[in-house]
Amino acid sequence: DAGVTQSPTHLIKTRGQQVTLRCSPISGHKSVSWYQQVLGQGPQFIFQYYEKEERGRGNFPDRFSARQFPNYSSELNVNALLLGDSALYLCASSSGPMNTEAFFGQGTRLTVV
Amino acid sequence: AQSVTQLDSQVPVFEEAPVELRCNYSSSVSVYLFWYVQYPNQGLQLLLKYLSGSTLVKGINGFEAEFNKSQTSFHLRKPSVHISDTAEYFCAVSSGSNYQLIWGAGTKLIIKP
Numbered sequence: 001d002a003g004v005t006q007s008p009t010h011l012i013k014t015r016g017q018q019v020t021l022r023c024s025p026i027s028g029h030k031s032v033s034w035y036q037q038v039l040g041q042g043p044q045f046i047f048q049y050y051e052k053e054e055r056g057r058g059n060f061p062d063r064f065s066a067r068q069f070p071n072y073s074s075e076l077n078v079n080a081l082l083l084g085d086s087a088l089y090l091c092a093s094s095s096g097p098m099n100t101e102a103f104f105g106q107g108t109r110l111t112v113v
Numbered sequence: 114a115q116s117v118t119q120l121d122s123q124v125p126v127f128e129e130a131p132v133e134l135r136c137n138y139s140s141s142v143s144v145y146l147f148w149y150v151q152y153p154n155q156g157l158q159l160l161l162k163y164l165s166g167s168t169l170v171k172g173i174n175g176f177e178a179e180f181n182k183s184q185t186s187f188h189l190r191k192p193s194v195h196i197s198d199t200a201e202y203f204c205a206v207s208s209g210s211n212y213q214l215i216w217g218a219g220t221k222l223i224i225k226p
Contacts, residue, residue, distance in 0.1 A: 004156075033212070033213070033214075035214075040218075040219075041218055041219070042117075042203055042205075042216030042217050042218050042219050043157070043203075043214070043216050044216070045213035045214065045215070048212045048213060050212075055212050056212035056213050058213060090156055090157065092157075092214075097212065099145065099207040099212060099213070099214050100145060100162070100164055101159065101162060102159070102214065103159070104149075104156040104157040104158070105156050106155055106156045107155075107156050
């Protein structure tokens with residue numbers, strides 16, 4: 001069975017641009033969460049979606065947005081990129097709304113120059 | 114608010130020696146506790162979790178952890194480490210009312226031959 005898949009794996013963008021990151025959860029999982037991991041730090045929670053509804057939002061500016069599609073895949077959008085947005089963006093899926101077990105993808109490495 | 118403290122940023126240990134990675138959390142409610150491992154340039158893999166029941170939890174790759182409610186700790190242990198255990202280890206917590214995982218800053222396990 002396929003695990004959580006994220007695309008692209010690497011991305012280089014210029015300050016001020018917009019980026020879209022994609023995530024496909026494990027088959028049958030209805031919950032997707034997004035995390036930002038800056039080099040040398042633990043992940044920081046950005047969003048959680050369950051059954052296509054936003055269930056939680058972390059302390060990130062409105063430049064960050066996300067959505068979940070009917071097939072439970074998800075996109076994370078970041079507008080007006082800043083150098084500080086450079087990070088590994090991780091997607092996690094779980095079967096239910098609560099975080100009793102989250103499975104992570106390999107991440108998308110975003111570099112803003 | 115919940116928080117997680119991993120007391121050591123790096124732990125060097127000789128191959129085949131035992132190791133303990135420390136994790137303390139703060140929370141006023143019941144929590145779920147997790148240890149994840151991250152190999153270089155990869156996503157996060159679940160090692161073990163505590164949801165309820167026995168306070169001694171066994172995970173993959175010979176790791177185990179003990180939940181200590183009075184000390185609000187969830188330390189990770191392995192009796193004999195191998196060079197392949199070289200990675201960064203993250204402790205995380207969530208509660209029944211909170212959809213997000215709160216993460217520690219990580220501990221790099223360095224295995225010396």
